[in-house]
Amino acid sequence: MNHPVKVAVVGNPNCGKSALFNSLTGLRQKVANYPGATVERRSGSLLGMSTVELLDLPGTYSLTPRSPDEEITRATLMGELEAEDLPRAILCVVDATNLSQHLRFVLELKDLGFPMVLALNMTDLAVREKINIDRLKLEQILGIPVVETVAVRKKGLDEIREKLLEAVKLPKLDAKEPEDVRSRQNRARDIKNEVTLSEGIGHKATRVLDTVFLNMFVGPLILFGLLFLIFQAVFSWAEAPMDMIDGFFGSLQDMIAENMSDGLLASFLSDGLIAGVGSVIIFLPQILILFAFILVLESSGYMVRAAFLMDRIMSRVGLNGRAFIPLISSFACAIPGIMSARAIADPSDRLTTILIAPLMTCSARLPVYTLIIAAFIPNTTIFGGTIGLQGFVMFILYLAGILSALIIAFVLKRSLTKSTPPTFMMELPKYQVPNWRYVGIGLYERSRIFLRRAGTMIMGAMVILWVLSTFPAPPADATEPAIVYSMVGIIGGWLEPIFAPIGFNWEISIALLPGMAAREIAVAALGTVYSLQGSEDVVAGSLVSMLNGAWSLPTALSFLAWFIFAPQCLSTIAVVRRETNSRKWTAFMVAYLFGLAYLSSFLTYHIASAIL
């Protein structure tokens, strides 16, 4: 008896392959509405046609598999399975409502040279979404028969069967050299636009927006401009609420000064708790504004586009677009960012992403940056009054973090973490009006976390710091502020020689110590240290004016440079240790970040001192 010829059913996950397979064979393969329903191959003969055997395969996005089930599909099509003759033809299934993404895989499959039939499935949903596809044109462009189907309602089956019988008689052509993924992706999008006669308003809007946002030249400009705008807003919108919070804590301190004698308790409340915790809480408005922007961008569907745009740049440094999502989350906080790197399949890619994630400017750096900027960068405009200088400097600091992350990834991927990762391709969802509930919940969560940290960890650190900076008490004949004679003053004296070359005074050195636990604590610590040693006339002023009097500009710039790199966050280090499961890599990360921090501060300090 003749062997039946095999036809492989192939396509992206969740497009209805198994449903179509079942209808065509009369079998009952598992059909489920999630990608990855089929994880192994099943075969069955075409109903009433024992000469043709269909193979239902796991869905896959490309022939470069990312998981073992996807590997099955590749191996089948490449004829790499033992005792298995190559399929004679391919029945390719695509989701008509998501054509550009699915066509990408069709183009890749076509290059293999198999005779092919395309099932344009889910046409019922396409009709509902008012998507109208020119089937004949698609047929003409691809050069293969295209059949409209509704697998679950057995629509289009006869025609599929007919075309399959013709296809298996055709010869297989030689496989072509695979096309570059990006150009294939663009070609798929072009074809989709060409064959789409009309589409629902959502699809249409998405397409129009994407021609702008994803444009090779305009897209990055818009992304850049948007980031720029965000930092301008973070500064100017937050001004009023920050003044209010500042005023509130100021009046608390005044109240204590008026109603309590000048004793230890008053100092503890005013200089320890209020100065410390207050100097952090004041940044809540800025953090919320930044988060509001991030949440709106995520919710609207723009964030994925940003990742898509960045994919080109990421590929230059040896990472792929997939690494961009963890990096973007790290703008909020490196911890969720590092955890989301789990989605990166390639181990060395994942490691590299984890190692550079702490360079993304997390929201804990915001208090540090804004404090120093407010104290040292004049609140003026540049470029003919169009751009605020303070927001501009903030933007530069963020950019410095991103650029150094890219450079370090570039170096690592060529040395310690070498590998060639599979190219990742992203699904681009439809744009949506942001879900305000989701944005609201996100903001609420953020404030809660921020205030809780201020109320627990930061307050605790401030209590300890106040004790250490108050005792031992100064001798009777003291000439300097009391803090100089305290434990903190003594430790500061030890640390000073280490940090003097980068322009840090002993107060900064002291603030860095509790600041090891979390960056914003350094700000709180500066608040406490300066509040404690302030002479009567400056106590009334804010931390901003105190710093302005106490530091030189090169010191301030050096301090900023330090915080771009320094891994001052114990929780991040702990998460890196857990996620890499390697003490060696964790130590490596901490060492390289401190090394860079010291080096960049050193250079900043000395260059700035020479110029200014």
Ligand SMILES: Nc1nc2c(ncn2[C@@H]2O[C@H](COP(=O)(O)OP(=O)(O)OP(=O)(O)O)[C@@H](O)[C@H]2O)c(=O)[nH]1
């Ligand atoms: N409305 C509609 N739903 C369909 C159609 N074809 C399949 N479905 C549904 O789409 C979902 C996915 O179908 P499956 O057949 O499991 O998809 P698959 O391609 O085998 O998915 P994987 O095995 O994960 O790759 C199921 O919920 C089906 O009921 C169709 O033509 N129209």
Ligand SMILES: [Mg+2]
């Ligand atoms: Mg399936």
